[in-house]
Amino acid sequence: MATIATTPVLPATTRTRRGHAERPSAFGTAILLLGVVYCLLPVVWVVMASTKNGSELFSTFTFAPSTHLLDNIVELTQYRGGLFWLWMLNTAIYAGVGALVSSLVSALSGYVLAKFDFPGKGVVFGILLMGVLVPSVILAIPQYFLLAQIGLTNTYWSVLLPQLISPYGIYLARIYAAAAIPTDVVEAARTEGAGELTTFFRIAIPMMAPGLVTIFLFQFVAIWNNFLLPYIMLGDDHLFPITVGLSGLLNQGATVPALYTLVITGALLSIVPLIILFLALQRFWRVDLAAGAVKA
Amino acid sequence: MTAVTQTAPRPAVAKRRRRDLRSRVLTPYAMLLPGIVLFLAFMAAPILYTVVLSLQTVKVEGLGLGPDSRSVVFAGLENYANSLAxxxxxxxxxxxxxxxxxxxxxxxxxxxxxxxxxxxxxxxxxxxxxxxxxxxxxxxxxxxxxxxxxxxxxxxxxxxxxxxxxxxxxxxxxxxxxxxxxxxxxxxxxxxxxxxxxxxxxxxxxxxxxxxxxxxxxxxxxxxxxxxxxxxxxxxxxxxxxxxxxxxxxxxxxxxxxxxxxxxxxxxxxxxxxxxxxxxxxxxxxxxxxxxxxxxxxxxxxxxxxxxxxxxxxxxxxx
The missing domain is CATH 1.10.3720.10 (MetI-like)
Structure with a gap:
């Protein structure tokens, strides 16, 4: 409305307009940076704190670094014969293998639900979609009692198996399959005589690949994050993932404060690989919950 | 949207379509099998099991000593009433x-x-x-x-x-x-x-x-x-x-x-x-x-x- 009055010289309008729209806003940037400070505060703290020894932890200024990082890592490594690294390995197994198999199951189911017409399709999808709403945490306790009856609790299986099914993964896979795989391509493969599984592995999977990476990441983080399931299922601390292990260590720290440095150093070491994974795969975090389906 | 709107097909076509239909139904379900089995085992079964457990309770007879003194009995909605209260x-x-x-x-x-x-x-x-x-x-x-x-x-x-x-x-x-x-x-x-x-x-x-x-x-x-x-x-x-x-x-x-x-x-x-x-x-x-x-x-x-x-x-x- 007022543009013409303020910028009367017509040829310059485009430049002026963009210049106005893109003029840096110190206020907006400052708010963003405040958010950054808030989000990085605990991360910076854990980096600093893991360089301190037990007495410095509670006596020197919180964000003042010290020189004991290596000592702490050595001490943590020696704790009960390298138990910490076993926890890291277990976490990698649970999250890595679990997310890989889960993505494959999701991809297959999502592909079928998107590209096949068969009786009962709506019912199957509807039931699966209800599964999205069932918090996996609520399932953990009955899963424990069911697995206890076949003697599977306190094993790797008890943490791996329940997390292979991801209704949300199937839901996302269906969206990706519907958007990324043209039906003619599937039809053409069928006419050529390719088996359904061959079509899936050779044609569907490569076309869905970027979406599958997103599903993998989601499930990886979900398993890595899941505390209650391993907390309930496992009694043997050699099977613990890092979260349950560190939480137990913190619990003992209430009586043995020397363990606090180990907990803090362990916390730092445990988030480093995940942060690297995040930064490396950043472009796959396209999380469009509401309208994911419409983009082809 | 598939077969409903079509008129009755000729016999030969009908035979082929039957085979078609079978593969069209069986194939997708076979491919959905891993997902369905995992869903039944780790989502549906635990939910059902929880519901069954929630309707039961342990009844203690006598002093509660000995192997036969404790038995699981149907409790109706008693557990729910207790929880809510x-x-x-x-x-x-x-x-x-x-x-x-x-x-x-x-x-x-x-x-x-x-x-x-x-x-x-x-x-x-x-x-x-x-x-x-x-x-x-x-x-x-x-x-x-x-x-x-x-x-x-x-x-x-x-x-x-x-x-x-x-x-x-x-x-x-x-x-x-x-x-x-x-x-x-x-x-x-x-x-x-x-x-x-x-x-x-x-x-x-x-x-x-x-x-x-x-x-x-x-x-x-x-x-x-x-x-x-x-x-x-x-x-x-x-x-x-x-x-x-x-x-x-x-x-x-x-x-x-x-x-x-x-x-x-x-x-x-x-x-x-x-x-x-x-x-x-x-x-x-x-x-x-x-x-x-x-x-x-x-x-x-x-x-x-x-x-x-x-x-x-x-x-x-x-x-």
């Missing part, structure tokens, strides 16, 4: 409700604000900010509770340090009055980045010529955000809100991890903590099952809306 359960539900009232508006409010700022052409350092604010999502709830837990300790907290320098009294955030905010802060910290990315993704999907016109008319960035961008991302906001409600109802890891550092968190601080305690500390799986079912039903009621929105928006045109 249990003041501890009521208190934990109320607590989670208040907790959600703190967490959800603040988390989504900040997520929306940051997403709009990232999307604004006038902000600087957006790439760095986006990564930094999203980073907490990579930190598991247990680890973030652990980090914040230490930062809450008066001997470690930088805020207490600052307050001491300025000679201002500081309240103990791990005390009984403020511990709710201490837990809420951890959830907000962990969730802002993820929700910001969700909202930001849907902001990026808006074609920019929509507000190019508004800019030509002299609208400010704030007006564009308020009048155009926010209304367009409302579906994303509804979605994130409902996911947040589901997550709030099952809060467990944060308070459980914080417990060693404070006396203000009881073993039944949240409904799920109470279920855990009943099932594993008190060995009363029957009432724990009833409480689980109540939590699940509560979750379902609250997320029913979610299902409708998702189905209409994502699949309305496809089926």
């Amino acid at each position: 249990d003041p501890e359960f009521g208190a934990s539900v109320l607590r989670v409700f208040l907790y959600g009232l703190i967490v959800i508006p603040l988390m989504l409010g900040f997520a929306l604000l940051f997403a709009l700022l990232l999307d604004s052409k006038r902000s600087r350092a957006t790439r760095f900010s986006r990564v930094a604010i999203f980073l907490p999502y990579a930190v598991p709830a247990v680890i973030s509770s652990l980090l914040w837990g230490f930062l809450y300790l008066p001997s470690v907290s930088p805020f207490v340090f600052l307050a001491n320098l300025l000679n201002v009294p500081v309240p103990n955030v791990l005390g009984p009055n403020l511990v709710m905010f201490a837990v809420a802060n951890i959830a907000i910290w962990g969730g802002v980045g993820f929700n910001m990315i969700v909202i930001y993704t849907s902001l990026r999907a808006i074609p920019s010529d929509i507000y190019e016109a508004a800019r030509i008319d002299g609208a400010t960035e704030v007006q564009i955000a308020w009048r155009i961008k926010i209304p367009i991302v409302i579906p994303s906001l509804i979605m994130t809100a409902l996911f947040s409600i589901i997550a709030t109802l099952q809060v467990f890891a944060e308070p459980t991890t914080l417990r060693p550092l404070t006396n203000s968190l009881s073993t039944s601080w949240t409904p799920l903590m109470k279920v855990y305690r009943d099932a594993f500390t008190r060995n009363d799986i029957y009432s724990a099952a009833a409480t689980s079912v109540l939590i699940a039903v509560g979750t379902f009621v609250l997320s029913f809306l979610f299902l409708r929105v998702v189905q209409r928006r994502a699949f309305g045109q496809e089926d």
